[in-house]
């Protein structure tokens with residue numbers, strides 16, 4: 001008997017079978033081998049923050065140790081462990097943002113990277129009160145980058161927030177002393193507080209974690225998205241295809257996996273390079289087929305309509321097709337197992353980032369200063385590998401799904417313009433009216449990962465279906481968005497299964513009922529949407545009928561996201577139990593008391609239908625409170 005069911009997608013199950021025959025090991029094999037998990041770890045009760053430990057607190061009161069050697073209680077240990085997850089998640093998103101901003105800081109008109117969206121650049125400059133008069137756009141760009149970089153480590157004051165953040169929210173954070181000062185500072189302070197002999201008050205620990213998480217959402221991620229839009233342009237609605245069937249039988253297949261658009265934007269150019277296409281043809285291929293995966297896949301689909309191979313749990317399956325010449329990766333969510341797995345096939349596993357070197361991989365460092373040349377070198381490595389493909393061992397699934405992608409806030413506004421009154425053009429007012437009038441009951445964000453302990457994509461799909469049936473508009477990012485794309489829910493045709501009033505709106509606006517808004521860093525687009533709607537109504541975000549859910553989450557980034565969502569006043573549903581049940585105090589804070597501070601809280605629900613029902617109930621409650 002298998003412990004865990006693998007995927008809702010039959011093609012993926014077929015690939016797993018193939019993998020078995022090939023003697024390949026996948027994440028599901030490792031999940032089986034892991035058997036039972038550590039009972040202390042599951043509850044967050046194991047501390048190894050110093051060398052007197054590890055200390056494990058007995059989950060059974062009155063039996064075994066009730067304190068660590070230093071005297072830390074279960075509450076202290078659990079809250080510290082959770083806080084460290086928030087720090088790591090914030091660090092990951094924000095370091096990604098820093099990379100993009102550094103790029104903006106050195107961009108030149110004749111370099112490989114240029115400014116693609118001057119309007120967004122100028123807007124950001126104005127918001128930050130940078131004097132742009134008589135200045136060259138590259139000069140403005142460099143100044144914007146400076147101010148952005150200050151938000152990481154400025155010594156005094158608070159983070160410079162975008163104007164989408166409602167004033168009421170900011171004041172609340174100030175009052176509760178959870179307003180972040182600078183991103184790096186919050187991460188460092190939080191890590192400091194978790195050191196032995198520091199914070200030993202669970203609630204205060206979690207409040208610090210909230211402050212750090214806010215810096216992730218409203219600064220790190222927000223700036224990451226804004227600056228990516230400036231450098232690579234604001235995404236527009238585009239149609240594309242998803243699932244591993246997008247691999248091509250007779251082309252060089254390159255899977256690009258990871259997170260940072262600085263790499264993917266150059267690879268996308270390089271695969272259209274005449275010289276490289278020529279070389280692919282010399283080797284007998286019809287062309288070069290670039291396929292995105294996970295969040296890099298989302299970034300590429302958003303801006304270029306690049307086909308998406310799949311989400312987190314498909315990275316090994318892509319290799320198992322036997323049709324992939326190279327998996328090129330940068331940072332985050334990359335299985336180290338790809339190094340060994342790719343050796344079983346002809347696939348080259350190419351790492352490019354100094355932050356994510358993987359033993360056994362081919363490392364070709366991506367150099368931003370010679371970006372195009374560097375990308376060409378990496379792509380050439382894939383092309384040269386085409387001749388090694390073992391045709392007799394190739395299996396490419398046949399089922400692919402069309403979906404729509406590219407719903408930046410700017411693009412949503414463009415669609416709303418179709419029904420807007422003359423004086424409301426260019427604003428979110430039509431959306432506000434649809435929500436107030438009740439034809440859209442609310443907006444729910446589905447985000448986050450896959451997790452092998454859940455049948456791949458099942459929770460994402462079931463929740464989204466039920467929500468749109470009940471006239472709740474779904475916005476999605478990350479691996480959740482890919483799950484919904486593969487299930488056909490991010491296509492315009494999906495409005496057929498939406499409730500009547502939502503269907504009418506989708507048809508009038510020419511949008512699907514599930515809006516793919518990008519990568520995980522692009523959750524900042526959802527924050528912006530929420531803040532802008534709140535500002536139009538002159539209320540705080542917490543008053544709005546909004547919800548967030550991470551039904552199959554696994555990463556520390558997802559923990560940081562959950563915390564900033566709740567800190568922003570939006571309830572967050574988790575489909576996987578976080579490692580906190582060893583402390584009643586921590587559980588109670590996250591699922592209860594935090595609401596008194598931020599106006600929102602966590603719900604933990606593993607059943608997708610129950611999750612959807614709870615979301616609907618809370619959204620209706622918020623509508624009632626608003627009197628709409």
Ligand code: XCC
Pocket residue numbers: 294295311312332333447448449450478479480519520554555557558
């Ligand atoms: Fe990673 Fe962003 Fe999770 Fe997917 S959703 S598994 S974090 S790629 Ni962000």
Ligand code: SF4
Pocket residue numbers: 047048049050051052053054055067068069070071072077196197
């Ligand atoms: Fe044990 Fe305290 Fe050290 Fe943690 S910090 S390992 S609880 S002694």
